[in-house]
Amino acid sequence: xxxxxxxxxxxxxxxxxxxxxxxxxxxxxxxxxxxxxxxxxxxxxxxxxxxxxxxxxxxxxxxxxxxxxxxxxxxxxxxxxxxxxxxxxxxxxxxxxxxxxxxxxxxxxxxxxxxxxxxxxxxxxxxxxxxxxxx
Amino acid sequence: xxxxxxxxxxxxxxxxxxxxxxxxxxxxxxxxxxxxxxxxxxxxxxxxxxxxxxxxxxxxxxxxxxxxxxxxxxxxxxxxxxxxxxxxxxxxxxxxxxxxxxxxxxxxxxxxxxxxxxxxxxxxxxxxxxxxxxxxxxxxxxxxxxxxxxxxxxxxxxxxxxxxxxxxxxxxxxxxxxxxxxxxxxxxxxxxxxxxxxxxxxxxxxxxxxxxxxxxxxxxxxxxxxxxxxxxxxxxxxxxxxxxxxxxxxxxxxxxxxxxxxxxxxxxxxxxxxxxxxxxxxxxxxxxxxxxxxxxxxxxxxxxxxxxxxxxxxxxxxxxxxxxxxxxxxxxxxxxxxxxxxxxxxxxxxxxxxxxxxxxxxxxxxxxxxxxxxxxxxxxxxxxxxxxxxxxxxxxxxxxxxxxxxxxxxxxxxxxxxxxxxxxxxxxxxxxxxxxxxxxxxxxxxxxxxxxxxxxxxxxxxxxxxxxxxxxxxxxxxxxxxxxxxxxxxxxxxxxxxxxxxxxxxxxxxxxxxxxxxxxxxxxxxxxxxxxxxxxxxxxxxxxxxxxxxxxxxxxxxxxxxxxxxxxxxxxxxxxxxxxxxxxxxxxxxxxxxxxxxxxxxxxxxxxxxxxxxxxxxxxxxxxxxxxxxxxxx
Numbered sequence: 001x002x003x004x005x006x007x008x009x010x011x012x013x014x015x016x017x018x019x020x021x022x023x024x025x026x027x028x029x030x031x032x033x034x035x036x037x038x039x040x041x042x043x044x045x046x047x048x049x050x051x052x053x054x055x056x057x058x059x060x061x062x063x064x065x066x067x068x069x070x071x072x073x074x075x076x077x078x079x080x081x082x083x084x085x086x087x088x089x090x091x092x093x094x095x096x097x098x099x100x101x102x103x104x105x106x107x108x109x110x111x112x113x114x115x116x117x118x119x120x121x122x123x124x125x126x127x128x129x130x131x132x133x134x135x
Numbered sequence: 136x137x138x139x140x141x142x143x144x145x146x147x148x149x150x151x152x153x154x155x156x157x158x159x160x161x162x163x164x165x166x167x168x169x170x171x172x173x174x175x176x177x178x179x180x181x182x183x184x185x186x187x188x189x190x191x192x193x194x195x196x197x198x199x200x201x202x203x204x205x206x207x208x209x210x211x212x213x214x215x216x217x218x219x220x221x222x223x224x225x226x227x228x229x230x231x232x233x234x235x236x237x238x239x240x241x242x243x244x245x246x247x248x249x250x251x252x253x254x255x256x257x258x259x260x261x262x263x264x265x266x267x268x269x270x271x272x273x274x275x276x277x278x279x280x281x282x283x284x285x286x287x288x289x290x291x292x293x294x295x296x297x298x299x300x301x302x303x304x305x306x307x308x309x310x311x312x313x314x315x316x317x318x319x320x321x322x323x324x325x326x327x328x329x330x331x332x333x334x335x336x337x338x339x340x341x342x343x344x345x346x347x348x349x350x351x352x353x354x355x356x357x358x359x360x361x362x363x364x365x366x367x368x369x370x371x372x373x374x375x376x377x378x379x380x381x382x383x384x385x386x387x388x389x390x391x392x393x394x395x396x397x398x399x400x401x402x403x404x405x406x407x408x409x410x411x412x413x414x415x416x417x418x419x420x421x422x423x424x425x426x427x428x429x430x431x432x433x434x435x436x437x438x439x440x441x442x443x444x445x446x447x448x449x450x451x452x453x454x455x456x457x458x459x460x461x462x463x464x465x466x467x468x469x470x471x472x473x474x475x476x477x478x479x480x481x482x483x484x485x486x487x488x489x490x491x492x493x494x495x496x497x498x499x500x501x502x503x504x505x506x507x508x509x510x511x512x513x514x515x516x517x518x519x520x521x522x523x524x525x526x527x528x529x530x531x532x533x534x535x536x537x538x539x540x541x542x543x544x545x546x547x548x549x550x551x552x553x554x555x556x557x558x559x560x561x562x563x564x565x566x567x568x569x570x571x572x573x574x575x576x577x578x579x580x581x582x583x584x585x586x587x588x589x590x591x592x593x594x595x596x597x598x599x600x601x602x603x604x605x606x607x608x609x610x611x612x613x614x615x616x617x618x619x620x621x622x623x624x625x626x627x628x629x630x631x632x633x634x635x636x637x638x639x640x641x642x643x644x645x646x647x648x649x650x651x652x653x654x655x656x657x658x659x660x661x662x663x664x665x666x667x668x669x670x671x672x673x674x675x676x677x678x679x680x681x682x683x684x685x686x687x688x689x690x691x692x693x694x695x696x697x698x699x700x701x702x703x704x705x706x707x708x709x710x711x712x713x714x715x716x717x718x719x720x721x722x723x724x725x726x727x728x729x730x731x732x733x734x735x736x737x738x739x740x741x742x743x744x745x746x747x748x749x750x751x752x753x754x755x756x757x758x759x760x761x762x763x764x765x766x767x768x769x
Contacts, residue, residue: 017637017638028636032513033512033513033514035510035512041367041369041370042362043512043513045362045636046360046361046362048717048718081508082507082508082509082510083508083509083510084510085509085510086510086511086512086513086514086515087512087514087515088498088509088510088511088515094498094502094505094507094509098494098495098498098511098515099515099518099519101490101491101494102487102490102491102494102519102520102523103519103523105487105490105491106483106484106487106523109483109486109487110483113471113476113479113480113483114471116479117469117470117471117473117475117476117479
């Protein structure tokens with residue numbers, strides 16, 4: 001039993017947060033949107049794997065160097081592929097479809113709903129009923 | 136014993152198809168009777184499975200693969216549905232159960248309609264049973280029987296997760312009867328007020344457990360995974376959210392059909408879609424197609440059969456829908472600015488939100504088919520789903536007072552000004568004494584808006600009803616659910632924007648301060664449970680005069696060769712101090728430093744309170760006086 005537990009104990013020093021709380025917060029936000037490449041479906045902020053720890057250190061180092069969020073995302077995407085970004089890039093046809101479709105649906109749906117209802121003004125025969133009365 | 140169970144399931148299959156035949160031919164009594172007998176047979180069958188798990192009968196292959204003698208008794212029982220085959224047996228049991236309850240309770244005064252609904256339910260149950268018996272049989276024996284089982288996935292050995300699948304399935308499969316009602320209504324060509332009165336009750340009966348099932352799953356993920364969050368936009372979570380969103384749209388659309396006779400076509404479509412999305416959810420989760428596209432190949436038969444079921448049942452319903460949609464009555468006319476228009480707006484937003492979740496969930500699969508790999512996660516949904524849903528939440532208190540047909544819209548500007556005022560208060564507070572980002576400020580304004588809106592609705596209704604006691608249960612239910620939505624948003628915004636996360640490393644005896652708390656690591660010891668070993672850290676947390684002891688563990692289950700995190704949570708009433716134990720790392724001096732993930736999650740309980748209120752509100756709306764509909768008028 002002890003053997004199993006000691007095998008869990010690794011020989012690395014623990015990683016530490018950045019000194020500046022604002023920089024640390026920015027690094028944490030980025031860690032939540034970068035995917036651990038060795039895990040099933042986890043951002044590096046949650047993963048206990050060694051590669052995730054390395055990637056977190058990389059994010060902190062780049063934040064400390066003053067690189068922008070977009071520069072850091074691009075660096076990871078170039079190194080590991082778009083797969084690594086939980087915020088998928090908006091470029092290309094795919095990106096346009098993915099990011100645009102929800103708002104296109106909403107717009108088209110609104111126009112359709114408006115068209116349906118405007119074509120059907122209440123006729124004289126049906127009086128408007130207050131919700132209280134219909135209960 | 137298990138052979139008797141196998142036989143009983145086979146009997147339930149035959150009875151279900153008999154029920155389908157009799158029902159579709161309009162024989163109400165015969166269909167109802169076979170539904171009830173089938174339920175008896177399937178219950179017996181399921182009980183034999185539970186007994187096999189409870190007694191650790193390892194001559195049953197499923198038990199050997201998923202149980203263990205040292206497992207606590209309650210998890211032996213819960214292990215029955217903690218695996219693919221057992222959960223499909225549960226699916227069948229719930230579906231047949233809904234058919235039997237419907238056979239007893241349905242009283243619409245339309246016997247052929249009821250018979251056809253039971254008939255369609257028999258078809259759906261028969262399909263599920265065929266899948267169970269042919270492709271996922273839990274009744275297979277193992278010879279020779281092993282002396283010990285492989286154990287249940289340790290992550291599932293948890294009270295919330297033992298109750299989560301039955302709750303979720305009551306919701307998923309509950310929609311099968313709503314589907315059956317829609318199909319029967321379409322066959323008869325009558326999706327009218329009488330139909331809607333019945334369909335609404337069954338839609339609520341599915342919505343309530345689905346809501347609670349999702350909440351249980353979320354709460355489990357919060358305290359068990361050690362990630363400090365409560366919703367991760369994981370494909371498996373999205374799979375359960377989609378039927379919930381469609382179900383919510385259905386609950387609002389069916390009211391228009393019930394009260395006015397309008398929206399019948401649309402309501403029938405939603406009733407069909409709710410179960411299609413439940414089946415899609417089952418397919419996505421059970422086929423393994425989502426967590427990894429390659430896991431699909433592990434058992435392609437199961438995945439393909441589930442997909443075939445979805446296409447056959449969904450396709451048949453949509454064809455029926457296309458044939459009948461033109462023949463349904465449209466109901467009285469209405470303008471955009473009316474209660475009908477408001478509920479249509481609600482439906483539009485919920486459908487677009489569902490489409491967004493579907494797109495985000497399936498997009499990585501589509502991209503992979505096109506030769507690219509990509510991930511769609513939380514940032515995507517936060518930027519699409521959240522603002523779209525916010526539109527409906529902002530509109531809710533305004534439009535809930537609108538009348539049917541045509542509403543007086545003269546006071547619209549007052550409502551707009553009131554909402555802008557609340558946003559301005561949070562915005563000013565944000566740039567002033569409190570550190571609130573603008574988006575969080577808008578979120579908080581929406582939450583306050585919803586809760587105040589619910590209170591105002593009660594006040595407005597009370598004025599006309601004269602006495603609160605005279606107000607119908609469904610008005611209380613609706614308002615409670617809408618207030619619950621407000622509490623949910625309040626909790627979600629406060630938790631997400633105010634969450635503090637720090638990773639700390641401590642040696643025994645050391646202390647550090649995190650998020651206003653002084654944390655001291657007293658010791659780390661090895662402990663043993665019935666079927667696990669653990670390292671357990673004992674920490675003392677102090678803030679002001681408050682002292683709390685926290686004992687996060689890291690368990691290791693030898694039977695499954697798998698570790699789990701058991702977080703420790705101290706509730707202060709306003710926030711959760713949440714600690715997960717990480718690894719112990721030895722430094723060059725030979726001292727062990729333990730890492731801890733420490734979260735301060737403000738107001739997270741409001742998220743669950745809100746969700747429970749939504750479920751409770753939906754439950755209350757099932758009761759009270761029936762809407763009077765004259766059969767002649769209908």
